[in-house]
Every structure is written in structure tokens, then in C-alpha cells.
Amino acid sequence: MPKEGKVSPVFWQEKSLAEMDNKEWESLCDRCGLCCLYKIEDEETGAIAHTNVSCRLLDIKTCRCMKYKVRKLLVPDCIILTPQTAGEFKWLPSTCAYRLIAQGKDLPPWHPLKTKNEQSIHKAGISIQKIAVSEREAGDLEDHIIHWQILEE
């Protein structure tokens, strides 16, 4: 076990999600912003369409929530991930670190925990940085449907 205050360089390979402390848990997020994009559900068929419209609280440049600590208060639909809900992580993109670890997989090579570079997620083209439009200016969601394999797997 790492000493208190120190994070093992590969803690995600050594611990389950439930065993991680808050710092480790938060560092797992690669800040791709993909979980902050709106989806449209067909009421009759239940089919899901993905859009490039992001939540109004997402800073598209940094892919970070601008009100992270109070996000649930400001956006009641925002889903807060916890180890207890890991079994439901299938709605997340296939690249999401929480989903990967819940499935017993390793992090991808471009994950900032591996590269030690927060920009690597953007350089790898996995984040929403270059594709998102804020809901503040997007208009109809139906006009923003996208097809991206990592969202649909």
C-alpha cells in the first residue's frame, strides 16, 4: 500500500474503483468531456442518437466543468459517477477511464495518467475540444447528431 499522501504511479492497476481514494478517483477522469454531450432518445424505440452539443456548464476549451462542485445542483440531470454505480457505466464512451477500469481493462496509452501530460487527450483526438458546441448557442439538438464509434460502442 502506498504511504499516506502518496499516489502509486499505477494505482489503477492495483486497486478496484471502490478502493481508490478521492484523489485517485478524480485523477482517473481524462477530461475528454464526452459524457457532457447531449443525447437524444427516441421515445418509441429507445434508440439513442449522440450529438456534439455540450452542457452549458462545460468549458469547451479545457473540457472541464465550470461548476464541478455544485454541478448536480445546477444541472440536476448531471450523472455523478461513483464506484457503487460502476455496473451502469456502459452509457459512457468506450474510452472512458471509469468504464475501462470497471471492465478490468488498462487505461489507453494517451491517458494523462500515463503520459503525465494533460494535453495528450486532446492531441489524441479523443476529447470534445474540437467538435463541441455549447447548448447556449446550439439551437435544436436534432441539427447536431453525430456518429462517433467510441460513443456508440
Ligand code: SF4
Ligand atoms: S467520459 Fe469519463 S473520462 Fe471522459 S470526462 Fe466523462 S467521466 Fe471523465
Ligand code: SF4
Ligand atoms: S454539470 Fe458539469 S459535469 Fe455535469 S454534464 Fe454539465 S458540464 Fe458535465
